[in-house]
Amino acid sequence: MKNAIITAVAVAVASGSVAAQTINFDFEGNAGVGLLPDNEVGSNTSFGSGSPAIGGEVGAGLVFDTSTSTLNFDFQFSGLTGGLFDAASGIHFHIASPGIDPFNETGGIAYNLNSGTDSAVTNTNALLATDGSVSSGRVTGFAVIRSEDVDDLLAGNFYLNIHSDAFRGGELRANLVPAPGAAAMLGLGGLVAARRRR
Helix, strand or coil, X not given: CHHHHHHHHHHHHHHCCCCCCEEEEEEEECCEXXXXXXXXXXXXXXXCCCCCCEXXXXXXXXXXXXXXXXXXXXXXXXXXXXXXXXXXXXXXXXXXXXXXXXXXXXXXXXXXXXXXXXCCEEECCCCCCCCCCCCCEEEEEEEECCHHHXXXXXXXXXXXXXXXXXXXXXXXXXXXXXXXXXXXXXXXXHHHHHHHCC
């Protein structure tokens, strides 16, 4: 069912039957809305650690423009334990491996938001230092989403991970989930509602 919905949405977007539009996303995970330590899964992460770190959307938040395939992002975080880890493993969008529940899946780095070397990503603020001195910050900019990744974005398989020196597997995480109004427009309302009931 889920794959059929995702395929229908992707075909509609690709064919233009869904008019060029912007789609709002929310940060969400197992522990709730926002960038939270208990949204983490996997080894060397902060899950269950009592980490004081927290984060979430600010300003315009997370908005995907279907006509340019551009995902605009604006979020902040604070309380990282030991500071932000190095630029190669600092702040990323990952894509969860296919599974039943993307909140509990992991996947490889897809877009590096703080290295300055990812050609798909443009930061509109200064890159954050990764020498252990930064435990809080704001990240703004946009990523041009590759055509092969759009389905995963619309399905909620993208997640943001912020890696700290103390938790190199990740201290803060949240999946990018279509906001309720956007989900209904895309035909994903039931899927998003089911996730929110967890």
